[in-house]
Amino acid sequence: MHSCSRVTSSTGKKRKVTPRCVAAIVHKDYPGLYETPTAKILLGLVQRKLGVEVSYTTCLRGKKLAVADIRGDPEKGYKILPAYLYMLEKANPDTKTSLVVDKNNRFRYLFVALGASIEGFEYMRKVITVDATFLKTVEGGCLIIATAQDPNLHHYYPIAFAVVDGEKNESWKWFFTTLKTIIPDSTELVFVSDRNPSLIKVVGEVYPMSKHGYCIWHLSHNVKAHVNQGRDEVALQFRKVACLYSEHEFKKQYDDFRERYPSCARYLDKSVEVKRWAKCHFPGARYNIDTSNCAESLNALFEKARRMSLLPMFDTVIDKMSEWFNRHRKNAAEGPSSRKLVSLVENKLHKRTPKGSKLSVTPLNTFQLEYIVLGEDGKTYYVDLQQKTCSCRKFDIDKYPCRHAIRAIIKCLQHDKPLQLSDMYDFISNYYFITTWAKAYRRTIYPVPHITHWLVPKEVTAAKCPLPPDYKKKKEDIRKKASFGGRKSAPFPS
DSSP states (O other): OOSSSSBTTTTTTBBBOOHHHHHHHHHHTTTTOSOOOOOHHHHHHHHHSSSSOHHHHHHHHHHHHHHHHHHHHHHHHHHHHHHHHHHHHSTTTTTEEEEEEOSSSSSEEEEEHHHHHHGGGGGOOOOEEEEEEEEEEESSEEEEEEEEEETTTTTTEEEEEEEEEEEEEHHHHHHHHHHHTSOOOTTTEEEOOOOOOOHHHHHHHTTTSSSEEEEEEEHHHHHHTTOOOOHHHHHHHHHHTTOOOOOOHHHHHHHHHHHHHHHHHHHHHSSSSSHHHOOOOOOSSOOOOOOOOHHHHHHHTTTTTGOOOHHHHHHHHHHHHHHHHHHHHHHHHSSSSOOOOOOHHHHHHHHHHHHTTSEEEEEEETTTTTTEEEOOTOOEEEEETTEEEEESSHHHHHOOOOOOHHHHHHHHHIIOOOOOOSGGGSSSSSHHHHHEHHHTTTTTEEEEEEEEGGGOOHHHHTTTOOOOOHHHHHOOOTTTTOOOOOOOOSSOOO
């Protein structure tokens, strides 16, 4: 590695500090890291170490050079991409990757779904949120993320990632067609996304049996654009209406919303089917997943990674997923053996049970397990324990008992004692049990090893390597702060 221990000559004349000299200091103080200090911080660091002034531009170039020394330049990343994907699949069995090039052998699309996520999705609720975001590199392009939602934390469970040339019909068609090879079409399957026209069209074509709902957060921002004042309040009121469980209550409050904001209601009536956004009218099992925020949260989390070239970005994504899987695996094992449900649902039922147990209940048909429960609001609610439904609709949609169902269950178990039912847990979706939740994280996610440890078959190394994509180039301000993610090691030699 270049050394800059002498910055003056024997004649006393100062030598110019080069980007390579800055890179050498970065390598010494931050060995093997993708994330290095900003150019502004490096400026002070170099001046303190060498005792000479250095320009911001030199520090920025040195910072980029240091990162390139670790991870390779972007063009080299494309050259070794087939070998990288081979090692990724070897480290993580059952991983699905797909690389597509154009007629000029330039990179076009890349799809990655880790084997651990593919297997684990079997134990997640069958709701997939999809979102795309721009990559902040000179090559450009978009990162697409498909994720489920963890039933305990309401956080993300990444299923698949893809890099494409943009949010176009063709790229969306390729992504969902590839996704279908690991997640087949099903009437149980639900997609939640924004209202990108290409995405909507392709989901209907590739997954005709699935249901497709719209993110109410995105839609609320479209709705509020149709008023001139109090826009945030309008968006909030719309989201409240959209999240109502009861069709009767929805009609009442939506009529009020229509009266207060007629222009917004006209926009909704004209542009969006109510079954796509209203919880109580949605035809599939969407549970309580009303937005695509978990996919968007991942995009925000990987904001630094999206500034990287292709392979370091995927390294960072894989490292983060490995960290999440390990953390949730530990959380599932650390709880007391008596706890059967994920803590989020356990806590909700713990709060509902004391109030629910005090409600008045009347059996309608003890053979069919049908009951009438008088709610705290003075209204009567019909509960069907065989069908796991309540007229308030919370039991139906969330898939665990509401207060009215809890009262009916207590009555059923204490007095009617059906042979096929033994306790409250028989009325809760299997997705909320810790034993199911733990299975989603049981497999380990392994990072791609250092390139010096790769053992790649000749047919892979001999394959024609893709050229960098010919996406629209981006102009980058030399003074824009650069950031390269948090990986502690890289598959490239320094």
